[in-house]
Amino acid sequence: MVNCVKKRLNLAKKRFFMSKNIAVILSGCGHLDGSEIRESVIGLVALSEFGAEPHFFxxxxxxSVINHNNNEQMGQKRNALLESARISRGNxxxxxxxxxxxxxxxxxxxxxxxxxxxxNFATKGVNAVALPEVERIISESLEQKKPIAACCIAPALLACATNSLSPKLTLTLGATSSASKTVESMGITHKECQANEIVCDNDRKVVTTPAYMSDASLFNISVGVRKMIKQMIDWT
Known part of the structure; x- marks a missing residue:
């Protein structure tokens, strides 16, 4: 019992003194028009578990704002940065x-x-491009060999932001779907994956998991997101 407590204390000390700083990129607040709240929170819990400090951007x-009760357009605009602050609790x-x-x-x-x-993958598909600042931060990550974790539909974002990359990334959007076929037509190697599993591009240090791209329980989604975050931290 004493040895077990000591082991946990030593692990806690190691994590405290070796804290990693992770950039968390949000796109609003809500799965229909911004960042998926559950995936975001599960990822943040895992970052905390593995001794990493999130920095929100x-x-x-x-x-455009979607009514999350009936999936209809509300005919209004909100600022993605301000909406994301709901998840990050400011800061x-x-x-x-x-x-x-x-x-x-x-x-x-x-x-x-x-x-x-x-x-603009949602509207442009194979011809989609990422926001310039998004493409820049992803390019910097790859150039500096900093690991990237992306879940749910976010791996499609990586495909959009790496058009000039050769060879292309390996990632997952879950089971074969119209979205997975689209990223494959962009040159991406797509691997089918369950919600509680991950797909790793070890050469590029890119790890992905399907999350809500799969028809899965929140528990299995949490297992996959946790594995994804752990792999990212293990690569740092």
Missing amino acids: APNVDE IKDLSAAKMTNFDGIFFPGGSGAASVLC
Whole structure:
């Protein structure tokens, strides 16, 4: 019993003194028009578990608002940065201020905002491009060999932001779907994956998991997101 307590204390000390700084890129608040709240929170819990400190960023752009009760457009715009502050509890910066030299890795939660705010995959498909600041931060991560974690639809964002990359990334959007076929047509290697599993591109240090792209329980989604975050931290 005493040895077990000592072991846990030593692990806690190690994590405290070796804390990693992770950039968390949000796109609003809510799965239909911004960042998926559950995926974001599960990822933040896992970052805390593995001794990492999140630093929040979002683009300072407007986004269309969806009524989350009936899935209908509300005919209004909100600011993605201000909406993201709901998840980060404030303390969030414009994405333009993020420099990967200051961070050990980067985490992209899913949610429709990843495909409609951070890029235009939702409307442009194979011809989609990422916001310039998003493409920059992803390019910096790859160039500096900093690990990237992305879940749900966010791996499609990585496809949009790495058009000039060769060879292309390996990632997952879960089971074969119209979205997975689209990223494959963009040159991406897509691997089918369950919600409680991850897919790793070890050469690029990119780890992905399907999360709500799968018809799975919240528990299995949490298992996959936790594995994803752990792999990212293990690569740092």
